[in-house]
Amino acid sequence: MQYDLIIIGGGPGGYTAAFEAADRKMRVCLFEEREAGGTCLNRGCIPTKTLVHTADLYRELKSAQNGALCAESLRIDIGRLNEKKEQVIGVQREGLEKQLKARKIEVIRAHACITDEHTVTADGTSYTAENILIAAGSVPARLPVEGADLPGVITSDDILRDIPQFERLIIIGGGVIGCEIAGIYEAFGTAVTVIEAMDTLLPAMDSEIGRSLALIFKKRGIDTHVRSFVQKIEKTDSGLTVTYEEKGTVKTAEADAVLLAAGRRAVTDVFAGEKPEMNRGRFVIDEQYRTSFPHIYAVGDAAGSYPQLAHTAEAMAVNAVRAMLNEPPGRDMSCIPAGVYTCPEIASVGLTEKEAAAAGISAVTGKANTLSNARSLIQESERGFIKITAEKESGRILGAVMMCERATDLIQEMAAAVSSGMTVGQLLKVIHGHPTFAEAVVPALEAAVKKLQ
Numbered sequence: 001m002q003y004d005l006i007i008i009g010g011g012p013g014g015y016t017a018a019f020e021a022a023d024r025k026m027r028v029c030l031f032e033e034r035e036a037g038g039t040c041l042n043r044g045c046i047p048t049k050t051l052v053h054t055a056d057l058y059r060e061l062k063s064a065q066n067g068a069l070c071a072e073s074l075r076i077d078i079g080r081l082n083e084k085k086e087q088v089i090g091v092q093r094e095g096l097e098k099q100l101k102a103r104k105i106e107v108i109r110a111h112a113c114i115t116d117e118h119t120v121t122a123d124g125t126s127y128t129a130e131n132i133l134i135a136a137g138s139v140p141a142r143l144p145v146e147g148a149d150l151p152g153v154i155t156s157d158d159i160l161r162d163i164p165q166f167e168r169l170i171i172i173g174g175g176v177i178g179c180e181i182a183g184i185y186e187a188f189g190t191a192v193t194v195i196e197a198m199d200t201l202l203p204a205m206d207s208e209i210g211r212s213l214a215l216i217f218k219k220r221g222i223d224t225h226v227r228s229f230v231q232k233i234e235k236t237d238s239g240l241t242v243t244y245e246e247k248g249t250v251k252t253a254e255a256d257a258v259l260l261a262a263g264r265r266a267v268t269d270v271f272a273g274e275k276p277e278m279n280r281g282r283f284v285i286d287e288q289y290r291t292s293f294p295h296i297y298a299v300g301d302a303a304g305s306y307p308q309l310a311h312t313a314e315a316m317a318v319n320a321v322r323a324m325l326n327e328p329p330g331r332d333m334s335c336i337p338a339g340v341y342t343c344p345e346i347a348s349v350g351l352t353e354k355e356a357a358a359a360g361i362s363a364v365t366g367k368a369n370t371l372s373n374a375r376s377l378i379q380e381s382e383r384g385f386i387k388i389t390a391e392k393e394s395g396r397i398l399g400a401v402m403m404c405e406r407a408t409d410l411i412q413e414m415a416a417a418v419s420s421g422m423t424v425g426q427l428l429k430v431i432h433g434h435p436t437f438a439e440a441v442v443p444a445l446e447a448a449v450k451k452l453q
Contacts (some may be wrong), residue, residue, distance in 0.1 A: 001029075001127055001128070002128050002129065003026075003027045003028060003029045003130075004026035004028065004130050004131070005017070005018075005026050005027075005028050005129055005130070005131050005132075005133060006028075006031070006112075006127055006128075006131075006133070007029070007030045007132075007135060008031050008120070008132070008133070008134050008135065008136050009030075009031070009038060009134065009135035009137055009300070009302075010030055010031075010032030010034075010035075010036050010038055011037060011039055011041070011135060012037075012040050012300065012310040012311070012313045012314045012317075013038075013135035013300030013301075013313030013314065013316060013317045014038065014133075014135035014300075014317070015030070015037070015038075015099075015100065016313070016318060017135060017317035018030045018100065018103070019099065019103060020317060020318050021321045022103035022104065024321070028103075028105045028106070029105075029106045029107075029108065029127055029129070030100070030105055030106070031108050031111075031112035031120065032107060032108075032109060033109065033111050035093055036093050036096045036100065036107070037089075037093050037096055039137050039138065040310040041089060041092050041096070042089055043156070043157050043160050043161070044156070046088060047085045047088075048156075048160060048181070048184075049341055050081075050085045051081070051085065051160075051163065052180060052184060052341045052343075054076065054081055055183060055186075055188065055343075056343050058187050059187045059343065060379075060380075061074055063380060076188055078165055082162060108122060110123050112270060113270060113271070114132060114271050114296065115272045115273070117294070117295040117296055118132070118295060121272070130295065130324075131296070131297060132295065132296045132297070133296075133297040133317075133320060133321075134291075134296065134297065134298040134299070134303075135298075135299050135300045135302070136267040136268070136270055137267055137300060137301045137302065138264040138265055138266045138301035138302065138308060139157075139265055139267060140156055140157055140260060140261075140264055140265070141263045141264055141265040142260065142265075143172065143230070143260055145230050145232060146231075146232040147232050147233030147235070147240075148233060148260065150235055150240065151235075152235075152239070152240050152256065153233055153240065153258045154257055154258070154259055154260070155259070155260050155261075156181065156259070156261060159259065164257070165188070166255070166256045166257050167190060167191065167256055168191045168192075168193075168256050168257075169185050169190050169191070169192050169256065169258075170192075170193045170194075170240070170242050170253050170254075170257070170258045170259070171192065171258075171259045171261050172230055172242070172259065172260055172261060172262055173194075173195075173196065173260065174194050174195070174200075174201040174202065174210075175202060175203070175261065175262070175263065176202065176340050178194060178196070178259070178261035178262075179194070179201055179202060179340060179342050180341050181259060182194050182222055183222075183343055186217075186221065191221070191255075192222045192223065193223040193224075193225070193253045193255065194217070194222060194223070194224045195225045195228045195230060195244055195253070196224070196226045197226075197227070197228065197230075197262075198226065199226055199227055200226055201213050201214050201217075201224065201226065202340060205340075205346065205348055205401065206348065206387070206401045208385075208387070208401075209348075209401060210226075212383065212385075212403055215383070216342075216344075216382055216383070223253075225246050227247065228244045228245065228246040228251075229246075230244045231243045231244060231245060231250070236254070238254060239256045239257075240254065240256070242254075242255070264301065264308060265281060266281050266283075266301050266302040267301075267302055268281070268283065268302055276291035276292040276293045276296060277291065277292040278304075280304065282303060282304035283298040283303050283304060284304055284305075285297070285303050285304060285305065288323040289303065289319060289323055297323075297324070299313055299316035299317045299320050300312070300316060300317070301313065303316065306333065306336070307336060309336065315333060315336070316331075316333070318331050319333065332419045335418045336349070337349040337411045337412065337414075339407065339411065341408065344382050344384050344403055345402075345403075345404070345406065345407035345408050346401075346402065346403050347401070347402045347407040347408045347410065347411035348399070348400065348402070349399055349400055349411050349414050349415045349418055350389065350397070350398050350399025350400065351363070351389055352399060352401065353365045353389050355399075356398055361391055361398065362391070362392040362393065363389050363398055364390055364392050364451040364452060365387050365388065365389050365390075365448065366387070366388045366390070366424070366444045366446065366447030366449070366450075367385055367387040367444055368385065368386050368441075368442075368443035368444040368447055369383075369384070369385050370386060370404040370440045371383060371384065372443070373404075373437065373440040375435050375436060376404065376405055376440070378435075379405060381404065381405050383403075384402075384407075385404065386400065386401075386403075386404060386410075386440055386441055386444040387400065387401045387402075388400045388414070388424070388441070388444045388447075388448050390423070390424045392451075392452065394423065395424045395425055395448075395452050397414065397417045397423065397424055397427065399414070400414040400418075402414075404440060405437050409437075410438055410441065413427075413441065424448045424449055424452060425449065428442070428445045428449060
């Protein structure tokens, strides 16, 4: 059967591309082996944030008992939490399936294999199209460490499948996944140890973020080790032992389970023969999202040059479909916000002062502590800050990092400012309501203005 576009993968990149193409009257076929929504909906963002919400609420209520609230027998029911997680996923998945059906997008539940630039085979049947788009996503990476395949050594997929309970948990990897799950299980009463090889937690973000989060983790009893390198994992009578090197000293930690959270591996096994050009395990793409095979495109986690985020995949998908039709892009890929759902939340967009300097841009930063924000005080928030980077000559906002309540929502204002080229002065003219979390950006803007004068 002939299509205009065949899509491999039904996650954010895949279903967004399918919607965009169908809305432009293209005949679309989408291959997805598992459930609609891909990793993000079924084994990633959505179930994780469901757990984060419950963990944060539980932590807040326990803390509030020392103040104005009194709650008897406060506890987490893991069984009901798992039911809630599945309900949230189910509602979202049902909505996606209805949209696919409404747009007359053919969905085939099978493993697709690309045999040439226009042909895909599945279960012995061939399907052809003018273009093929790969949106196959990623899977948790398995570390090349002795003992990584032992029972009890798990991935985020295992955690999010049925929410296992542990008295002790070691997390290898202090990136986004590791830090979010550390916060969840600490709130659940688990003794958590985090082992990270880089200099700080969340090493891809502003270093101040990682250092501040480490202090919060320490306060909550999370045992954190940076610049530490795992050597092996062993089974013992009492569980699992991880041996690691920290500052030249060999140390061990024991737990009931070990979570591997040191990154994700792109799914690229969708070719029967030769693959397009690749770099570091991901497909190399051009500005039109084409691989080195002109009629094969790639977006999302499997495509290089962009961060592995659900909303990045969605934006790439919109632009890729428009590129196929020789239309201008609909999304600004130079300004991609990122969020970490710890407590407090963390978010960033654009350039830090250090990144600006590396790009040859003279920049200043304006920073403000969020504990003076009325809503943060009312909510008894943890330490936090907002830091805004601006070009020194023009005052143009280059980026921002936040560690505060609602940071993943507040960052959108800064993303709009960066994308539209607003200056610090222009954004400062906008009146921010009081009392709100959003007004916490005002003192950071004012601090930047002083440095620009």
